[in-house]
Structure formats: structure tokens, C-alpha cells
Amino acid sequence: MGRPPCCDKEGVKKGPWTPEEDIVLVSYIQEHGPGNWRAVPTNTGLLRCSKSCRLRWTNYLRPGIKRGNFTDQEERMIIHLQALLGNRWAAIASYLPQRTDNDIKNYWNTHLKKKLRKVHMRSNYGDTSKQGIARGQWEKRLQTDIRMARQALWEALTPQNSTTPNFSGCFSFSSQAQAQAQAQATAYASSTENIAKLLTGWMKTPPKAAAKTTPHGGGDQEIGSILKYECIENGNCEKYEGMEDGINCEGLPFSVIEKWLLEENGGVQTKDCGINDIGILDENI
DNA sequence: AAGGGATGCAACCGCGCGTCA
DNA sequence: CTGACGCGCGGTTGCATCCCT
Numbered sequence: 001m002g003r004p005p006c007c008d009k010e011g012v013k014k015g016p017w018t019p020e021e022d023i024v025l026v027s028y029i030q031e032h033g034p035g036n037w038r039a040v041p042t043n044t045g046l047l048r049c050s051k052s053c054r055l056r057w058t059n060y061l062r063p064g065i066k067r068g069n070f071t072d073q074e075e076r077m078i079i080h081l082q083a084l085l086g087n088r089w090a091a092i093a094s095y096l097p098q099r100t101d102n103d104i105k106n107y108w109n110t111h112l113k114k115k116l117r118k119v120h121m122r123s124n125y126g127d128t129s130k131q132g133i134a135r136g137q138w139e140k141r142l143q144t145d146i147r148m149a150r151q152a153l154w155e156a157l158t159p160q161n162s163t164t165p166n167f168s169g170c171f172s173f174s175s176q177a178q179a180q181a182q183a184q185a186t187a188y189a190s191s192t193e194n195i196a197k198l199l200t201g202w203m204k205t206p207p208k209a210a211a212k213t214t215p216h217g218g219g220d221q222e223i224g225s226i227l228k229y230e231c232i233e234n235g236n237c238e239k240y241e242g243m244e245d246g247i248n249c250e251g252l253p254f255s256v257i258e259k260w261l262l263e264e265n266g267g268v269q270t271k272d273c274g275i276n277d278i279g280i281l282d283e284n285i
Numbered sequence: 286a287a288g289g290g291a292t293g294c295a296a297c298c299g300c301g302c303g304t305c306a
Numbered sequence: 307c308t309g310a311c312g313c314g315c316g317g318t319t320g321c322a323t324c325c326c327t
Binding site for chain 3: 015016035036037038050051054058087088089090101102105109
């Protein structure tokens, strides 16, 4: 039953990628654009399966990926989105254009899960007489928020409501959040100097095909992808020209869900609605 | 300084979905 | 209609590094 694995051919290399392989892959994609992964190993001579090539590109070599520590905003956003969407990492990643789904998944599994469990234990065994009231109110509010968000999601995905802003995965943060995110963005680093150099050239002249093909697929993300190139070129990844706070990257007002998700990410306050208050995620921890 | 456990992350695997002949 | 194929996604694994004793 089931399809035979795509990578069980003899002579197919597995394990960590070497800088040389990276360069071959990047050069090929620079020339042909991402996509048609089946053809990549045969055309490049790489002893890797197509899947492996795609994964390496989308999770590591693709320009615009931010590596390094997650910001508080990103962290909270992941927590909110995980509560809302579950383990749909690709969907969550679409809200954090500079992060890959794999990165987010790893971060959740290694950091956030642990953190939330810890916080939850503390709240279970600590003095909850005061917290109980606050938690009850907060949970009520969150439930309402989730209902609204689901409604918004439903509306956004329903064809007749096509005027609703879609989930393009692109936000404009408040100035404080921007400053922080921008500072963090400088943490982007590639695995090797060579690749970084290669990508520098690549980013200066992104091929049309590359902008067309998205890392996660789907029409909405195409926009995010294109804007990513713009932001790389402009050197400003948080806010695009003509964008204002409260306006998404398409120049449309935020949908309910976007507003909700950003409400507490805007640097207004972080005390009450940080992860310390997340208590309904037990099934996911 | 050494070694053993814990941690983080890149990469692999299997499955589902969409497309096309 | 159906089966093959390509791609994307989520879960899992394995290895390198870190940290503690």
C-alpha cells in the first residue's frame, strides 16, 4: 500500500548539505527559478532527490529568510496563531514571511511548548485566587476573539466575500515593534560566506520566475513573496512605501483577524496578554 | 578535562491533495 | 473515471553542539 518513497534510489545522497551543493542548487535556481523540482537533480547533477532540493531551498537557501532568535512579537504571534489554527505551520508561516514553516515548527516544539507547559504548571499550582478571576475574564475574551477570528477566516475564504482582505502574510507593525523587528532582522545569516555572497547577487536581480513561484504555494502567498523581494531590495522588511499602520501590504484595511492578531503585537503593552496568560492550549502542549 | 545527558535544528519520511493524460 | 506524478505539509529523526556534573 502507498507510494514507494521518492528517495530510495541508490546513489541518492542524504544528510547535511555541503556548501558546494548549496551553490550548485542556488546557481540553478538563480537561472531557472524555483519549481519543477523533479528536474533539478538531473539538470544539476546533484545526487539529491527532488524533495531534498526543494526542502533545502525553501527552508534554508531561499532569499529573505530571517534566521536567529524570534522576537517577542513573533513569539506571541505564533502562540496566538497556533491557538487559532492548530499545527498548521505553513499557514502560520504565511503570517511571518521571513520565517519558514519548519523554523516555526521547530521553535514551537523546542521552545514554546516547553515555555507554555511551564507557565501552565505554575498557574495550576500557584495561588490562583486572584488569577482565577483574571483568567476567567481573559479566557472569555479569547473565546470571543477566536469566534470572531473564525468568522473572519470563513468570510475571507468564502468566494463571495472576495473583497475581504486575504491572508497575505504581510503586516505593518507600530513604530516600536518595527524598530525591534528591524533590529532582529539584521540577525539574518546564511550558513556559509559563499552562499551569502551568492544570494547577495541573487537578491539584486531576482528572476521573474522566482517571484512567481512561492515557497508554500497558493495565490495569497504570491503577493507576500513578491513583496519580500521588494523589501529586500528596499532594505525595509517591516513597512512598505505607502503603507500606514492598520493597513496591510495591499493597502487594504486589516481584517478582523489581522487586527486581532496585531492588537497586542503593536508594542502597546505586553504584560497582560503575553504567553503567561495562555492557558487553553493544553491539548497542543 | 572528560563524559554523559539535554537541547536545538536541519533534514528525512509518509501522506494527502491537485493536476493531467 | 482513474491512476501516475509532482508538490506541499506536518510529524519525526538523527546528529552536532551545549551544558552540567
